[in-house]
Amino acid sequence: MNNIKPSNEENVEFAFGEVPQHKRKNLFSLILVLAGYPIALSNFVIGGTVGVGLKFTDAILALTIGNLVLISIVILTGIAAYKTGLSTSLLSKRAFGKSGSYIFSSLLALSAITWVALNGDIFSRLVIQTFDWWPLSVPLTAIVAILLWLQSAVRGYKGLEIISGVGVPAALILSFYGVYKVGQSSGGFEGVLSYIPASPIAFSTATAAIVGGWIFGATITPDVCRYANKKSHVFIAGIIAFILGCFGLQFAGVLIAISTGQGDFALAMASLGLVLVAFFASVFCLWTTQDNNIYGASLAIQNIIQDTKYKGKIKHKHIAVAIASIAAILAAGGIYSNILPIITFLSVLIPPVPGIIIAQEFFVKKQQAELMVNQKAMISWLVGSVLGYISLQAGFFIPAVIGVVSAGLCYILINTLTGQQNSQNVETKTEQDAKTIPY
Structure with missing residues (x-):
């Protein structure tokens, strides 16, 4: 049997163009990989926070509203990815232009690295708390954890598929076993x-935590949805993945928090003598999420180097290793104690982007990838970020939703107004030319 080597485009995970039809995946694969991302430890934490802070019926309403917002973003950006076959970074190029998309890609990479490093730090502390015989320090344990997550990310979509095939059912079974034991x-x-x-x-604080905690995750789901075979698969996979991952785990967090009086999932499980169940649930929840972060960051970096001499010369696995290495260094350096300003900064700047991408693909439609910078998109991004920041500072509504909606509407409005102006200019020029034509 001949060994067929992957093409250069496969080596960079189709980072520079669309995923070809023969490389698209079936519905089951899409659900597995997409569900692996929101099945995360942070969703237990979010659910626990909401659970101890609201009445049960209000908590469920907050979860429902928050997840409907997230699922809407996943489906709309996912459909755009399915139609074009493009990653999140390349979709942003169609709206922001070449150089404009580099800014967003840098933010994506920074956000992914931040979350990987933060979770590496958190997980290392969990290991040491769970096993008093553990020989490694917090920094060294964090490095080991991130190197484990790298093993699936470095293999691209196939690696995500393999670990999700194991991690998704395992995490769900262990998590809901914990809920059963509480009952x-x-x-x-x-x-x-x-x-x-x-x-x-x-109530607004609860919904803001739900949407804000996963707006970044919803934003980069096109990296997976571009592998969809059908538009309907995006709908089905997006709904199932986020109901299981976000809503399901947050709901479990609510029940456990209210029943035990502990907002922290790990502490609640420990109070029930389920330390090992909580630990192994955390292992799978973290792995299926952080490998997606590393994978998405690699695609974002590829977009930045696309117009340089290095296009196609640096393999996906090499960039993934570099990203994981940076995250490991930050985790070992104790990023946990300095993370809040970074998260706040990113929570303001990232949400407007999916709003602009949705507006671009469904309303404006004329893609701007050939421009260096699309000023209309940049202005809309600024408006969405400023309004999101004001909402955050004032405690008004849901800052992430304000950012998404205001940026999208602003982009549509500017394009509509400038389009009408351009049409008027063309009509005026036509009338002037007609006057000069001799009869």
Whole structure:
């Protein structure tokens, strides 16, 4: 049998163009990989925070609203990715222009590296808390964890598919086993419906945490959805993946938090004697999420070097290794204590981008990839970021939603107004030319 080497485009994970039809994946594969991303430890934490801060019915309403927003973004950007076969970074190029998309790609890479490093730090602390015999320090454990996550990311979509095939069912089974055990414990879920929070949080704060916590994840799902075979697969996979991953795990977090009085999933499970269940659930939840972050960051970096002499010369796996290495260094350096300003910065700048991409693909349509910088998109991005920041500071509504919607609407409005102006200019010029034509 002849060994067929992957093409150069495959070596860079189709980072410079569309995924060809013969490389598209079936629905089951799409669901697995897409679900692997939101099946994350942070969703337990978000659910726990919402659970201890709201009445049960209000918590479920907040989860429903927040996840409907996320699923809408996943489906709309996913359809754009399916139609074009392009990654998140290349979709941004169609709206922002070449140089404009480099800024967004840099933010994507920075955000992904930040989350990988942060979760490496958190996981290393969990390991040491769980196993008192563990010989490695927090920094060294974080490095080991990130190198493990790299093993699937470095293999591209196929690697994500393999680890999701194992990690998604394992994480779900372990997580909901924990919920079942809570229900079987003394008291169980009897007091859930009558629960009154001791330190209530605002409903807007809860929905902001749900949407804000996963807006970045929803933004980069086109990296997976571009492998879809049919438009309907994007709908089905997006809905199932985020109901299982985001809503499902957040719902579990709500139940466990209310029943045990602990907003922290790991502490709640420990109080029930389920330390190992919590630990292994965390292993799979983190792995299926962080390999996606490394993968998405690699595609973003490829977009930045696309117009340089290095286009196609640096393989996906080499960039993935570099990204994981940077994240490992940051984790070992204790990024946990310095992360808040970075997360706040990114939470303001990233949400407007999917709004502009959606507006570009469904309303404006005329792609701007040949421009160096599309000023209309940059202005819209600025407007969305400023309004999102004001919303965040004022505690008004959901900052991420404000950023998405305002940027998208602004982009449509500017293109509509400038389009009408251009049409008027063309008509005026035509009338002037007609006057000069001799009869």
